[in-house]
Amino acid sequence: MGVSQSPRSAQVIDLDTVRLRQQAQKSLVRLAPELDGLEMVYQLAASPDSYFGMPILAWGLRADGHVVGLVPWMETLTSCQEVDSQENGYFVGYRDPETEEIFESPPDHKYYELTAAADYFEYEASxxxxxxxxxxxxxxxxxxxxxxxxxxxxxxxxxxxxxxxxxxxxxxxxxxxxxxxxxxxxxxxxxxxxxxxxxxxxxxxxxxxxxxxxxxxxxxxxxxxxxxxxx
Structure with missing residues (x-):
């Protein structure tokens, strides 16, 4: 005789909970001012052959361990990677004005600075x-x-x-x-x-x-x- 198998119970996924969890992972936990003149490079859809530079104000460490550049943009202090508007500009990379090098990821020294500071202060959640x-x-x-x-x-x-x-x-x-x-x-x-x-x-x-x-x-x-x- 065959053994009947009970149907696998369906898992209900709460999309709101998933979104909140993802948003929490992107939350900033520490800031470090940018003092060496590094820039955000962005483009405008109206000027596809031109690149524009904007000084970075600070670097931020997110809860998920990633570091992002931050610029005052529109209505808030915004992660450079979130600058993504055909009308107002979209992120291309970071730039060192002294070497004119353009790079996609934040510099390593900012990651070490932020993680060390976060470990030192280690604020307790409340x-x-x-x-x-x-x-x-x-x-x-x-x-x-x-x-x-x-x-x-x-x-x-x-x-x-x-x-x-x-x-x-x-x-x-x-x-x-x-x-x-x-x-x-x-x-x-x-x-x-x-x-x-x-x-x-x-x-x-x-x-x-x-x-x-x-x-x-x-x-x-x-x-x-x-x-x-x-x-």
């Missing part, structure tokens, strides 16, 4: 979102802040960046009326989290920010097409 680290902004990044769709925008210099235990990053801006010393440094009480006060924030390199402040017509036209106020 249920509350806590501040892990803060670094200064060394690129002259500016934040365009909008509080309401029809309200005037404000351009403010970014003084630093904060990394939180949930992997999120936020910029530090200053309330100049509360500043008691110059220059403004990390730890000053006049600094505040950008997201805590401004529903919409866009980040720009220093030379672009200056064109906006000078009301350069071409720059303002591009800005109007790129920054669309929410409803």
């Amino acid at each position: 249920g509350d979102v806590t501040l892990i680290q803060q670094i200064p902004d060394t690129l002259g990044t500016h934040a365009l802040c909008m509080n309401h769709p029809n309200a005037p925008w404000h351009m403010k210099p970014v003084y630093g960046w904060r990394l939180y235990s949930d992997g999120s990053i936020d910029a530090l801006l200053a309330d100049e009326e509360k500043a008691t010393m110059t220059p403004i440094l990390l730890g000053d009480k006049c600094l505040y989290s950008a997201r805590s006060c401004h529903p919409s924030v866009y980040y720009f390199q220093r030379h672009i920010a200056n064109r906006i402040l000078e009301e350069d017509p071409a720059t303002l036209e591009t800005l109007a097409m790129m920054v669309v106020p929410g409803d």
Whole structure:
């Protein structure tokens, strides 16, 4: 007689749980400022024969052990590999301006620096979102802040960046009326989290920010097409 076999029980895959797990693995756990002038190289679909360079602000160690370059891009501090827009630009590689070498992976010395620092500090996970680290902004990044769709925008210099235990990053801006010393440094009480006060924030390199402040017509036209106020 044949032996009947019970059908194999089906496994139910919770896609939301899988996505959350994958997202957690990409969360940043440590930052290291870029102080040697390395750049991100990107291209625009409108200029397929041209390459553009953008200074890297910092390097980030992810929970999965990978290291990524980070640049202020659009609405956040973004991994270079996530710059992938035909309209605004897509990542090509990293570049050393001194040697003009273009390479795909972050330099080894940044990996060793980040992993050593992460092992040394080794923050314990907790249920509350806590501040892990803060670094200064060394690129002259500016934040365009909008509080309401029809309200005037404000351009403010970014003084630093904060990394939180949930992997999120936020910029530090200053309330100049509360500043008691110059220059403004990390730890000053006049600094505040950008997201805590401004529903919409866009980040720009220093030379672009200056064109906006000078009301350069071409720059303002591009800005109007790129920054669309929410409803």
